[in-house]
Amino acid sequence: MCAASADRPFFLPAETTSEAIARIYSLTGASDAGTRGEKRAIVALRDALGLDLDMARTNALMGQHIAAALGVEWRSSYADLNKVNLDGLNALLEGATEAYHLGSLRRLIGKKPPGLDGPQWSGFEPAQSKIEAVNRISSLTHSGPEWLGPGSKEHKSVLINLAVNLAPHIDPRLSKTKLGAALAAEFGAPWSDACESTGETISLIGLNTLLAGAELRLGRLGQARKGLFGTPQEEGMALAGALLDGWRAERQADGGKRVVWDARHCIQWMKEQGVSEGPNQNEWQGFYWESRGRTLLNSAFTPNPNPPKIAYGNTSFDYSLRFVWDLKAHTESWRSPSTGAVKRGQSAAPLNDQEAMEACVREQGLGFLMVGGEAIVDEDRSFYDWHAAFKAAGGVKSRSSNSGNSRARKSAFEPLHVEAFWFDNSEALEAAKAAGQITGFAQGKQAPDEEGGVGRIRRPKYNLSVPKARQSSINVARLDWPRS
Known part of the structure; x- marks a missing residue:
């Protein structure tokens, strides 16, 4: 990292x-x-x-x-x-x-709707993405965190809550686009064809138009957005929503529509993007989740001008907005592509270095954005052979494990849901330990650099018992990818 x-x-x-x-x-x-x-x-x-x-x-x-x-x-x-x-x-x-x-970097107006060019709109800072826009609109009405539906569709409830709170005389039963146009007229904001998309969808231009109008109505135009999410629970749900929206279900060979990460494609993507470790690792799906996920989150939300600390010792956590988060992947089950048989995976998901986690939790709390999914077994070892050739072409020598046993490889990974877990303070971390939701473990040594050698010692980490954590207050959000 x-x-x-x-x-x-x-x-x-x-x-x-x-x-x-x-x-x-x-x-x-x-x-x-x-x-x-x-x-x-x-x-x-x-x-x-x-x-x-x-x-x-x-x-x-x-x-x-x-x-x-x-x-x-x-x-x-x-x-x-x-x-x-x-x-x-x-x-x-x-x-x-x-x-x-x-404050010395001037913000451009690339996402500012073209009609908002009068002096009354000069202080407006447009949302970076649709998911930021719907959450900023929702925060104006204290309606809680929002996420997007399939195809990046905003929920109509965002507009209904806006109407109920700021324009109760407008009929909320109007279609979504007509409701948006009526609200814009109420706020004196310019509504055009560019504000709408096909399929009764409001575009980012339209959402920014409504956001600007509502902020102007409430006297909050151009206010700092550090407090966009007041709680880790709200932020965790919004971040999970941005990650969920980053991968769309596609038609699979069996006729169903699901999100599936093909190992070869993910590894090639990481290589093209300059990811140093991930392409050569057996647990490629975790590096892919982290690499793509960080890009998605940074694209979705305008940065916090006064961000929290993310570095503790040799550990740097992956992302921060108002709160600090790290991205993790968890293999919940394994599926045989030939028989369809499913085997349960490990219940524990490795987290981070214990000292770094404890320091961050003590100072400001710490959260995890975890993708849970199903691994597709590399039964015929075709991926194993491809990966070995891939690493050899890059001058990377495959290293044997300390035990001498080769673990099953994943030819693909099907993500099922994104979950957010949050530790508010040291007391919450200790309570999670007492409840068996968090356990410490000494990592095994790294794989040896050369045949017959001994791998380097690694610092102790924490494990998260995912089934137990799901039943507790540290689980603050969960969103599922649609499957058919």
Whole structure:
């Protein structure tokens, strides 16, 4: 896992190129045009800093000038030919994050609806995504956390709650789009065709239009959003919703629609994104969940200008908004692709280093965003052979385990649900230990670096007994992927 800067315990380097780009967009407020590569992110930094740099310059040269403006050291190793690599993007990201926290990075208006250009709207800061928008609207009416339905559809209840609280004379039985248009008219906000999408769906432009109108009505336009989620329970539900929305069910070979992660595709994606460890690990699904999940969360929510500490010793937790969270994957069961037989997995899910967890919980609490799912067994060892060849092509030698036994491999992983678990303080952690929800364990040594060698000792971790935790107050949210 990446380490946070020693003098910036709130900063966690991006693990992938896509995460770095997503975080730059989020810091600057720029719109993601959906194009690959770092050019638009670098241009967004240029514009947010007000620099006069010609677009014709190479990415590497623009990056060098931006680094100078941010007071960041620029090294020759940050560029591969004319492109900025992941190390270079992280250098720019760290400098931009510091500038954002100091208030010296100008927010762009990439997601601001085009009709909100009058002086009365000048203080409005648009939501970064639909899930941020529905939660900000919901927070205005104290209606609790929101998530999106299949296909990124907002729930009509978001608009109904807005009408009931701010415009009770509007008929909530109107269709969703007509209700949105009626609310916008009530708030004096411009409603256009761009506010609506097919299938009775409100677009991000439409949600931002309603958000701006409601904030103006309540006298809260442009207020800081650090307190968007007042409790870990609310934030955990919203983050789980953003993660759930990040993967869509697709038609499978058996005719059903489900979310399935193919091992080969996930490993290739991690390699392309520059993930260092994940592509070569047997538990690839955990690294994939963390890498893709961090990108999704950073794309979904505008960063907190005053974030909490995420680094404790050698451990850096994966994400923070108002509260600190780490992403974990748990194999609940194993399925045979030939027979369909299902075998129960381990009930315990490994968490983090005990000392780091205890320190974070003691200072500010700590949460876990856990994907639970079913592993598909690599029965014919075709994935095993492919993975061995993949690692060999990258110059990585497969290492034997300390026991000498080879564990079953996962050719695919089917995520079933996202759950959020939260430890509020040291007393809550101790109570979870007493109830058997949390147990300590000494990790086995790492696999030896060479044949006949002995692996390095690892620090003790905590385990989470998932079945017990689900029945307790530390389980603060759960959302399931649809399956058919």
